[in-house]
Every structure is written in structure tokens, then in C-alpha cells.
Amino acid sequence: MTDRAPITDDASGQAADSDASVDPDATTNVPSQASDGQASDGQAVIDLxxxxxxxxxxxxxxxQAAPLSSPQELMRFLPEVDxxxxxxxxxELIKLDMASVSEATVTGSQLGVIPRVEDYLTHFSDVMTAADVPLDLLMEEIQLRKEAGEVLDPADYARRFPQHDSMIAELLGGQLSAKPEATAAVNYRKRPPEFQIGQQIDDFVIIQTLxxxxxxxxxxxxxxxxxxLVALKVSKGTGDEPQALAQFDHxxxxxxxxxxxxxxxPSHLLYMQFHPGGTLADxxxxxxxxxxxxxxxxxxxxxxxxxxxKTAQAVPERSALREALRTMSWPMAVAWVGIQLSRALESAHRRGVMHRDVKPANVLLSAEGVPKLADFNVSFSGSAGRAGAASSFGGSIGYMAPEHLRAISATTFSAVEEVGPKADLYSLAIxxxxxxxxRRPFESEGRPKSWTDAVEQQLDARSSLSAPSAQSEDALARLLEKILRQTLAFDPNDRIGSGAELEARLILALHPDAAxxxxxxxxxxxxxxxxxxPWxxxxxxxxxxxxxxxVYGFFYNNKDTLDTLFEEVEGLETTFLTLVLCINSVAYPLAVLLxxxxxxxxxxGLESTSAxxxxxxxxxxxxxxxxxxAAVIGGLLWCxxxxxxPSVLSFMHPEFSRREVGHFFLSHVICGGVAAIYPFFGLSIYAVSVLYPRMVRSKLKDPNFDQHVATLVRRCERYLLLACMVPLLGATLLLVSNEAAKHVMLIAIAATGLGLFAAFSAYRYILRQCSVLAPVLSSKQDSILSL
Structure with a gap:
């Protein structure tokens, strides 16, 4: 390789946000080794x-050192590790250098040729030989040469790298270039200018490096x-982040x-709200x-x-939110953070914006501890094929969903997999x-030999989640684990479906009784x-x-009135049976239809919400x-x-006296009370325990919850009053009933007395259930979650 071109651009493989690799905690020197053990060559073993x-x-x-005069200079960027x-x-360094050199060659800023992998191997034979070249490095060279308009010979690559012979034809058949996003960000990957403390840049005076x-x-x-005060982000290229974030006021x-x-x-300045509380990584x-x-x-x-x-900012005084955080258990605090970030992602997803880089370092904290999502990786549209690690491996790969990992895998030749909102939720769950x-919920075994290896190891790790390091008997912790495991399902179809749903589940984690x-x-x-x-x-x-x-009406009226009158009044029994047939043939079908x-x-409604x-x-x-x-239908028909x-019978048979009319009327009113009160309380318990929770559990939203509860409680009180009146009506009838009917009425009074106790217990149960639901659904709650 001759005439090294000045490096003007970084060859980041993913079209990602221009600060995807910014890490405020990064040190300034390449460490020489780690202390987690020793490899077979005596060097330190490095974990992910x-x-x-x-x-x-x-x-x-x-x-910082580019441009390089020789590929051999890459050696000084390699630490003394295994x-x-x-x-x-x-x-990864070769990928970056190849892309930088080829970019200068293509733009004409320097004469030269598109570099070949062998140009580097001659200088690093002790580290890597042609037999060790991974497929993703080979793909880098192929992509760069295709972009330069070169005609590539599969036989040439098969001869140079026989271990990848089976993949060469597909690589050169156009599959690689089907991923244009992979190279779209090269122009934005340049070393940003550095400013000094106290320096004025445009309308800004630099105070501190964050x-x-x-x-x-x-x-x-x-x-x-x-x-x-603002947070000023300085980079070489704009990307899509400003336009995307400008949509939000969240x-x-x-x-x-x-x-x-x-x-x-030459630089791009993006200035945004300053949050002095550090990041969740801290x-x-x-x-x-x-x-x-x-x-x-x-x-x-x-x-x-x-x-x-560190930033010389004052600690807020008299903050209700800080006081609430101070008293929270740790699982509750984690759930609270999750609720806030779920809301942020839901707002972004509703506008069609994916984050794609959710990790602790990208969550800022306000002075009160409120988490703020930052650094949207909006440019990355779902795939990347070249120099993947250069822009994505830096901390993000550990938080990627399986479909995200597959999308950026250099060896993925199937149709590009969609990386949608559920991938962001997966990252949030991690x-x-x-x-x-x-620690993260999975462990990656072994050390990757290439970017492809790293992706495969991460995919394998996500197939089985580890248990929490500290098992807890706390119900909230168990519920939090259950929610996170649902969100971390390997198959996107098995996961929680939206930020709103995850928010709802996490809110329930704060209220185990409601859960x-x-x-x-x-x-x-x-x-x-x-x-x-439900039927x-x-x-x-x-x-x-x-x-x-x-049953009560039949036995009481027969014992008290009808058995005697049927014998004394001619035609009364026939009239009564005809009347029963006419009324029941209308009342029962009408009640059933309603x-x-x-x-x-x-x-x-259940089917709709279940879908x-x-x-x-x-x-x-x-x-x-x-x-x-149901209560109105039964009660009205009995009344x-x-x-x-009694009206028809007294009209048709004058012998049917006022006493019989009154007994008939009151006994049927008692029947109507029984038919109204107990279905009401039974179905109300069913509604607040099963039907209503099933309908709202996906979103946990009911703007009219307080109105619904007020109406339900008011009705419960009225039906409870009716339940008190039924035994009193029974006692009234007992005083004027025949001796033969009194034992039936005594049984009825005892039963309705027990029914009154059951109705009162049901009323108290419904009140308790509503009070359990209120912290989750009520708009009147002065909840710290709304802050």
C-alpha cells in the first residue's frame, strides 16, 4: 500500500448517532492489562x-493520531493483553484504518489504492495470519472496493482466503450492498475539535468538560x-439526532x-438542557x-x-421527590426509574423514533434524580454490515436485543430484520x-475473536437468563423480576408489547396488592x-x-293464600295458571334476551382488550x-x-280480597329484592375482581376511574339499603301470615338476614378493591409517580 492518505473520516460501520461512543468515564490511556486471570500466553484474560x-x-x-504513515503504526494502539x-x-482498528484510507482515496484527497487485508497482515504476522482473518474483516474490504466501483473476482478471494470460500459468492453477489445504512455515517465519524475551559465558541463560554x-x-x-447553562455537544457531523429530539417535550x-x-x-454544536445529576452509570x-x-x-x-x-450545583431543598426516593426500597426505586423511562420510550415510539442505544450512560439524572433519556441513535435504521464494532461495540452490544444483534451481524444474509420498539424495551429491561x-441478566462465556464472534456469544448468552444474585422474599422484588423476564423474552412476540404496557406493569410492581x-x-x-x-x-x-x-314465592303464596282459595273460588286456579303462563312467556324470554x-x-370488550x-x-x-x-332487569320484572x-286476579275474581292482594304484592316485592340485590353484589364482585382489571391491565389507563368508582359505591349503598329492607318486609308479612305459611316466612327472614350480612361483606370487599385500584388508576391521587 503506497501514499497513505490523510485520515479525514472514521469508518464506523453503523449509521449511528454521532456520539454513540461518548463515555464520560473513559480514561485517556489504553490499559496494559486486566486482573481477572491469566490466559495461556501469560497475558491478562479480558472479559466483555x-x-x-x-x-x-x-x-x-x-x-487522535491519524493520519498514519504506515499500517505498522496500529501496533501502538494495541494494549498488552492476551x-x-x-x-x-x-x-477493528484495521477496519477503521481501511475505511479512512479508502475514503480519502475515493474523494481524491490523496492518490492511492483501496487497501487490502494483506497490507496489514505483513506487519502483524505474530498477531494474525491469513488463516485467522474473520469474515467481517473480509467483508469490510469487499464493501470498500465495491463502493469504489471495482469489479471483484470471487476466485481471487477464494484463493486468498479459502476458509471463507463458501461465503465469497454470496458476498460478491450484492448481498452486502443491500445494507446501505452500514456506510452512511462515515462522513460524520471524525475527530471533534477540542475547546478549552473559558474559551468562547459562538454564543457559548466553555465552563467544564462533561x-x-x-x-x-x-x-x-x-x-x-x-x-x-447548557450541555454543549460538539461533533463533526449532524446526523439525525437534532431533528428527532426536537420533536420531544417530555x-x-x-x-x-x-x-x-x-x-x-468546522464543527456541529448541539445545545440542550443541562442536567447536573450525572448518569445512571454512576x-x-x-x-x-x-x-x-x-x-x-x-x-x-x-x-x-x-x-x-463536581459541577458546583446546589442540592435542591424541600424536594418532595427526593424525600420519596430516600424512603423507597431498592426494587421500588428501580421500578420507579423504569416507569419514567418507559414513558419516554412510549413517547418516542409514538412519533416513530427508536432509541437503539438504551444503556445507563445514556440516561441523565436531574438534580432531583429524575431520569432523562439522551443520545438517540436515530440514524441507525436496522442493519449494519461493515466495521460494526467500531461504532456499536463500545458499551452498546451488551444491551442489544437479539433481533438487534442479528441485524448488525456481518454474517446475516437473510432479509434485514426489523429492529422495532420491542428492542428498545429489551435494552431498557437489561x-x-x-x-x-x-450486573446484567446474562453472562457471555469466552472471548470473541471477531465482531461476528462477539455477536454470536451475545446471542447465545441471551437464550438463558440468570437468576438474581440475591434472592428476596419481598413480593415487590419477585414481581419486578417477573416483569423484567417477560420483557427479556428472546422472541419479540413473547415480550411486553409497548412502553405504555411496561409502564403499567412497573406501576403494579409498586402496588403488589393491585398486581x-x-x-x-x-x-x-x-x-x-x-x-x-363470562357467559x-x-x-x-x-x-x-x-x-x-x-321457590320462596311459590311455597309462601300457596301456603298463605292459593291452596285455600283454589278450593273456595271456582275458576280461580284456571285463571291463575293462565296468568302465570302469559306473564312468564313474556318475562322470561325478555329477561334472557336482555x-x-x-x-x-x-x-x-374482553376479546378486544385481549387482542x-x-x-x-x-x-x-x-x-x-x-x-x-342485571339487577334492574330481575327486580323490575318481579315488581x-x-x-x-293481584290486579288481574282481584279484577277477575272479587273473592280475591285486599288481604290476598297485599300478601301477593309484598311477597313478590321480596322476590324482586332478592332477584336484584344478590346478582348486583355478585356481579359487582366479579367486575372489580376480574372483568375490569382484565380490560385495563394492558395500558392501566382509565380517565374516568374516579367517576366509575363513585357511581359503583353509590349504587352499592342503595342496594345495601334494599338488602336491609327485605327482612323488614318479611317480618311484616310474618305478622299477618297464616299459621301454615309462617314457617316459610321464618325461613325466608333468616335467609335474607344472612343475605344482608353477605351484602354488607360484599360492599366492604368492593370498597377494598376500589381502594387497591385507586393508587394505580385514580387521577386524584397525589402520587409521587406523577412528578
Whole structure:
């Protein structure tokens, strides 16, 4: 290779945000070794997290030293570690150098040729030979040459690298170029200019360096025209982040004010809201050094206060949120952080913006500890094929969803896999698990030899999740683990579907009693009842009280009135039986049709919400109103019979006296009370325990919850009053009943007395269930979650 071209661009393989590799905690020197053990060659064994840091630093040091006069100079960017790690780092450095040299060649800033892999191997024969060249490095060369318009010969590559012969034809058949996003970001991958403390740049005075990396620097600056502190991000290229973030005005997304372009030095300035509380990475580090039983929400405040001290910012006084965080258990604090970030992702996803780089370092903290999502990797549209590690391995690969890993895998020749909202939620679940446990939910065994190896190892690791390091008897911790495991399902179809749904589940984690309603244990009675058909439950709850009322009415009226009058009044029995047939032939079909109609609306709502749709007001009302409607149907029809029977009988047979009319009327009113009160309380319990929670559990949203509860409680009180009146009516009839009917009435009074106790118990149960639901659904709650 001759006439090395000046390196003007970085060859980052993914079209990603221009500061995807910024790490405020990065050191300035490439470490020489790690202390986690020794490899067979006597060098230190490097784990994945250490390799993240090594790669980040090697790339940054390369950009600081570029352009290079010879490929041999890459040696000074390789740390003294084991051979496998050195080979991995060398592959990524070669990719970066090849892309930089070829970019200068293609743009004409230097004469030269597209570099070949062998141009580097001659200088690093002790680290890597032609037999060791991984496929992704070979793909880098192929892609660069194809972009330069060269005609490639498969036989040439088969001869040079026979170990990849089976893949050469496909590589040269156009599959690689089907991933244009892989090279779209080269122009934006340049070393950013560095500014000094006190230096004025445009409208900004640099106060402090907040973070620096290979592709962007972040400063604390004062904007002179607005007299405010801002976080100033300086890079070479714009990317799509400013346009994407400008859409948001969300509590949990860093607010971007504006952007500017400078000609001297050429740079892009993105200035945004300054949050002095550090990042969640600071909190995770503190968690790792804190015993599980000593962890609490106060750890977030300790990390925030330390960052406030570094930036000379005051600690907020009289903050309700800080006081709430201070008293939270650690699982509760983790769930609270998850709720805030779920809201942020839901807002972004609704606008069609994916983050694709959710990790602790990309979550800023306000002075009160509120998490703010930053650094949206909006340019990356779902695939990358070349120099993947150079822009994605630096800390992000450990948080990628399986489909994200497959999309960026250099050896993926199938159709590009969609990386959608569920991938962001997967990354968030990893973040929350790491925040909770101090480590990620899986471990990657072995050391990758190439970028492809790293991806494969990460995919293997995600196929089985590890258990929490500290098992807890705390119900909240168990529920949090269950939620995170659901979000970490390997198959996207098995995961929680949206940020709103994850937020809802995490809110339930803060309220375990409510969680039992929305996700009951299978062996509990709520779990059993939720598995039963609403048709069966409604039919049983309505028919049983009506049947009991019918049996009581039959025996009482026969004993008290009808048996004697049938013998004394000619034709009365025939009239009565005809009347029974006429009334029942209308009343029963009408009651059945109305019950079917109102129950079908409930079933329709359940089917809709089970399919993932949000419950409508009509769905929720149909569930909560079913009890009242069933009670009205039964009660009114019995009361109608209480009027029709004595009226028709007294009109047709004058012998049917006022006494008999009164007894008939009151006995049927008692039947109507039984047919109304007990289906109401039974179906109300069913509604608040099963139907309503099932309908709202996916989104946990009901804007009219307080109104629904007020209506339900008011009706419960009225039906409870009716339940008190029924035994009193029975006692009244007992005083004037025949001796033969008194034992029937005594049984009825005892039964309705027990029914009154049952109705009162049901009323108290419904109140308790509503109070359990209120912290989750009520808009009147002065909840710290709304802050």
C-alpha cells in the first residue's frame, strides 16, 4: 500500500448517532492489562466489559493520531493483553484504518489504492495470519472496493482466503450492498475539535468538560444570549439526532434547544438542557459496591449529589421527590426509574423514533434524580454490515436485543430484520436488571475473536437468563423480576408489547396488592374465576337468586293464600295458571334476551382488550354496569309481576280480597329484592375482581376511574339499603301470615338476614378493591409517580 492518505473520516460501520461512543468515564490511556486471570500466553484474560473499554479507547487514540504513515503504526494502539483480545482489537482498528484510507482515496484527497487485508497482515504476522482473518474483516474490504466501483473476482478471494470460500459468492453477489445504512455515517465519524475551559465558541463560554469520546465532546457551557447553562455537544457531523429530539417535550427526554454549524473550526454544536445529576452509570457503579441489603433509593441521591458537587450545583431543598426516593426500597426505586423511562420510550415510539442505544450512560439524572433519556441513535435504521464494532461495540452490544444483534451481524444474509420498539424495551429491561442487581441478566462465556464472534456469544448468552444474585422474599422484588423476564423474552412476540404496557406493569410492581388483581395467581379464586366463561358466570349469578326467589314465592303464596282459595273460588286456579303462563312467556324470554345482550357487550370488550386494544369507555362501562343492569332487569320484572298478579286476579275474581292482594304484592316485592340485590353484589364482585382489571391491565389507563368508582359505591349503598329492607318486609308479612305459611316466612327472614350480612361483606370487599385500584388508576391521587 503506497501514499497513505490523510485520515479525514472514521469508518464506523453503523449509521449511528454521532456520539454513540461518548463515555464520560473513559480514561485517556489504553490499559496494559486486566486482573481477572491469566490466559495461556501469560497475558491478562479480558472479559466483555473490559473489551468494551479497550476498544473504545483504542479507536479514540487512533483518531487522535491519524493520519498514519504506515499500517505498522496500529501496533501502538494495541494494549498488552492476551492474543485473542489483541487480534480482536486489531481487526477493528484495521477496519477503521481501511475505511479512512479508502475514503480519502475515493474523494481524491490523496492518490492511492483501496487497501487490502494483506497490507496489514505483513506487519502483524505474530498477531494474525491469513488463516485467522474473520469474515467481517473480509467483508469490510469487499464493501470498500465495491463502493469504489471495482469489479471483484470471487476466485481471487477464494484463493486468498479459502476458509471463507463458501461465503465469497454470496458476498460478491450484492448481498452486502443491500445494507446501505452500514456506510452512511462515515462522513460524520471524525475527530471533534477540542475547546478549552473559558474559551468562547459562538454564543457559548466553555465552563467544564462533561464527557469526551472518539466522535463527540460534551461541555458544560453558558449561553450568553440567554444567560443559562447548557450541555454543549460538539461533533463533526449532524446526523439525525437534532431533528428527532426536537420533536420531544417530555419530562423524561433531554430537551434539545437548537443546533449551530461552525466554519472555524468546522464543527456541529448541539445545545440542550443541562442536567447536573450525572448518569445512571454512576448509580450502577455504586450498586456494584453496595451489599444487597444496604441498597435503597437513597443511592440514587448519593450519586446525584456527588455529580452536583463536581459541577458546583446546589442540592435542591424541600424536594418532595427526593424525600420519596430516600424512603423507597431498592426494587421500588428501580421500578420507579423504569416507569419514567418507559414513558419516554412510549413517547418516542409514538412519533416513530427508536432509541437503539438504551444503556445507563445514556440516561441523565436531574438534580432531583429524575431520569432523562439522551443520545438517540436515530440514524441507525436496522442493519449494519461493515466495521460494526467500531461504532456499536463500545458499551452498546451488551444491551442489544437479539433481533438487534442479528441485524448488525456481518454474517446475516437473510432479509434485514426489523429492529422495532420491542428492542428498545429489551435494552431498557437489561438496564433495569443491571440497576437492580449490579450486573446484567446474562453472562457471555469466552472471548470473541471477531465482531461476528462477539455477536454470536451475545446471542447465545441471551437464550438463558440468570437468576438474581440475591434472592428476596419481598413480593415487590419477585414481581419486578417477573416483569423484567417477560420483557427479556428472546422472541419479540413473547415480550411486553409497548412502553405504555411496561409502564403499567412497573406501576403494579409498586402496588403488589393491585398486581394480584391484574395478574392473579392461577391457584387463587380470582385466577380460577378469570378462566371461566363470562357467559357461565353471569348466567349462574343471575339465575340462582331468581330461582331461590321463585321457590320462596311459590311455597309462601300457596301456603298463605292459593291452596285455600283454589278450593273456595271456582275458576280461580284456571285463571291463575293462565296468568302465570302469559306473564312468564313474556318475562322470561325478555329477561334472557336482555341478559344476553348486556353480557355480549362485556364479552366483546374482553376479546378486544385481549387482542391488545386499549379498553374504550364503552368496554369499561359495560363491565361495571352489568351488575346494575342485571339487577334492574330481575327486580323490575318481579315488581311488574307483583302488580299484575293481584290486579288481574282481584279484577277477575272479587273473592280475591285486599288481604290476598297485599300478601301477593309484598311477597313478590321480596322476590324482586332478592332477584336484584344478590346478582348486583355478585356481579359487582366479579367486575372489580376480574372483568375490569382484565380490560385495563394492558395500558392501566382509565380517565374516568374516579367517576366509575363513585357511581359503583353509590349504587352499592342503595342496594345495601334494599338488602336491609327485605327482612323488614318479611317480618311484616310474618305478622299477618297464616299459621301454615309462617314457617316459610321464618325461613325466608333468616335467609335474607344472612343475605344482608353477605351484602354488607360484599360492599366492604368492593370498597377494598376500589381502594387497591385507586393508587394505580385514580387521577386524584397525589402520587409521587406523577412528578
Amino acid at each position: 466489559d473490559q473489551m468494551d473499554e479497550l476498544l473504545e479507547q483504542a479507536l479514540e487514540h487512533y483518531l 492474543l485473542t483480545t489483541r487480534r480482536f482489537l486489531l481487526v 464527557g469526551s469520546g472518539a466522535f463527540a465532546n460534551v461541555y458544560l457551557a453558558r449561553q450568553l444570549s440567554m444567560s443559562r 419530562l423524561n427526554i433531554v430537551r434539545v434547544y437548537d443546533q449551530r454549524m461552525l466554519d472555524d473550526p 448509580v450502577v457503579e455504586r450498586v456494584r459496591h453496595t451489599r444487597p441489603w444496604d441498597r435503597s433509593g437513597e443511592m440514587i441521591l448519593h450519586a446525584v449529589d456527588r455529580s452536583l458537587l 438496564l433495569l436488571w443491571e440497576l437492580w442487581q449490579g 394480584q388483581l391484574f395478574d392473579p395467581e392461577p391457584e387463587s379464586w380470582q385466577g380460577w374465576l378469570s378462566r371461566q366463561s 357461565w358466570v353471569a348466567a349462574t349469578t343471575i339465575l340462582v337468586p331468581n330461582a331461590i326467589a321463585g 341478559a344476553i345482550y348486556y353480557t355480549s357487550r362485556v364479552v366483546k 391488545g386494544n386499549e379498553a374504550t369507555e364503552e368496554d369499561l362501562s359495560s363491565a361495571l354496569e352489568l351488575a346494575h343492569r 311488574l309481576a307483583a302488580v299484575l298478579y
